[in-house]
Amino acid sequence: MPVRSAWLVNRTETETGQSRADTRLSPVGTMAPNGALTTTSGVIPGSTGGEYLMSALYVFGENAGMRATVSPGRAVIQGREPAGAYPVVLTDYTEVTFDDGDATNPRIDLVVLRVHDAQSDGGNRTEAVLEVLVGKPGATPEPPQVPEASLPLARVTVPAGASVGTGGIPWADAVYDLRVSTVAVGGILADSWNRDTPGGYPGQYRDTSSALQRWDGTRWASYPRETGGIAPQDALAAGEYTGQYRDEAGRLQRWDGTVWRPAVPSSAFAFNNDGGYCSTTAWVEAVDDTKGPTLIATFTAPVSGAVLVTVGFMGNTGIDNRWSRMSATIRKESTLVLEPHETRSAIVSSKVLTSVSTTFPVTGLQPGTVYTAVSAYSSSATDNKGWYDNRFVRVDPFV
Incomplete structure (x- = not known):
């Protein structure tokens, strides 16, 4: 499988030299922090010609059957805190195969990009791989839990009875994109999906393709309505903090904690x-x-x-x-x-x-x-x- 990870198997631990974990924990490359020693996992944005937010690691199906394709791309995956973050790359278009559907109920599977690190997780594998995590069938199925050191790429609904012989998975409706982007610290996240992913630190910015937003420590706030900014007309029905201003049909209003009042009362x-x-x-x-x-x-x-x-x-x-x-x-x-x-x-x-x-x-x-x-x-x-x-x-x- 053409999945590779830097700083995973190319060095060995020594008592005096730099270890692989030392390298991963060092603030090098595309590392947007979300903790003192942790990095925001995500896909590196970008596409050929700049037409799309990101084309990397896109999961799609083109032919009837039980196989989907994952496009090439780069990502950063955070492992356990002491392990650091893993830079990962998929160099070629790669197929992943899904198990046949349950006879009675649908299920939801996850396609993830995952790092196995025996030195860190206690397992017997040291490699980066694409995996399909199989969900539990049910009348209202739920996706499986995401393991540590894994980056979810897509959620795929597998209908009851799906198999190669029955036409497989209806790809046009079955795949839900789960990718999120990550950029270097100080960079602006590219996030046109408006995910509920929290920010890593107050003052971080993201571009939703329609608004620039700032993480204030608890939520993403669109920049025009951030502290000190004036919310544009029709952006806010209710204020978000006392002392906030908005433009209402050319008149400046101030939120007093309960209602909007004229900012400068007129005669x-x-x-x-x-x-x-x-x-x-x-x-x-x-x-x-x-x-x-x-x-x-x-x-x-x-x-x-x-x-x-x-x-x-x-x-x-x-x-x-x-x-x-x-x-x-x-x-x-x-x-x-x-x-x-x-x-x-x-x-x-x-x-x-x-x-x-x-x-x-x-x-x-x-x-x-x-x-x-x-x-x-x-x-x-x-x-x-x-x-x-x-x-x-x-x-x-x-x-």
Whole structure:
């Protein structure tokens, strides 16, 4: 069989010289670590012309029967920790043969590239080989366990009754590719299959053919959504950590641990230029004789919990030396947060038409929470019919 392994049988142990295990344990060649002394097993990626992610050690069947072919290629196989990692190469297209199928139930076999090392595993063989590990037949069969120092290449489903005489294995549907790639430390793994294979160290990268991902110690995270990155539109329905940002239809949002909030709260503004009257001494939130709605400015509290509220109008009083005022009521849903007050109001005290406004701070708001600022009006007396026109409420985040 044209399977060869470097650093396996070409040297002998000596008391003073470099042993084969010494060589395998040394950080030489294609070695991506996944432990202090261990290396990530895998196939060396690449293909002629660069068209495919990897063509090496591909398992396929072309003809009816019980034989599959494994394409040439190179790999690294980690043995037991004290043994180190084995560089392995298959130099020619090689056939592997499967046992006939069970009479009643299907089974799942594994094609593996395996290293036998008598010096390390206590066996009586020292060679690298291709093997077919035969699974146990069953109504819902499971593949066999993968031995130490083995690299799974493919999972093959062998139907009940399969044999050369019955047409063999239906290769088009029977083979499931199990190959994973490995590269030198610091290199980017080629992994278009998005396997659940864990990374070897935080900061390792892999290319899934659609996204660059980074291993953060527990999972592969796509680079655009990694810490400090801005997730692209439609990439995340929920945030992955508090303080994460995403682009949502051109607006920058921040994940607060529960919901997405505007990263930079914008100003809220409500305006109406349909005039109306107010002659009540208590605060009311609408004026009479107007078609315009009550002014409601809806805003999200910034991280400071403080905003600046500005109210204004163009108006006059019905009687000289009386006043008409406009302020705002602040609510969180139906809960009153701040009531209107004369010290937070724009005032006219003349029959002459005048434009007035005032700005006042509101503090102690809950960051990321939605509030409303609702227009409020009052008059100094019931016989004073104050006029309000061009009314507006504006709320600005105070950061």
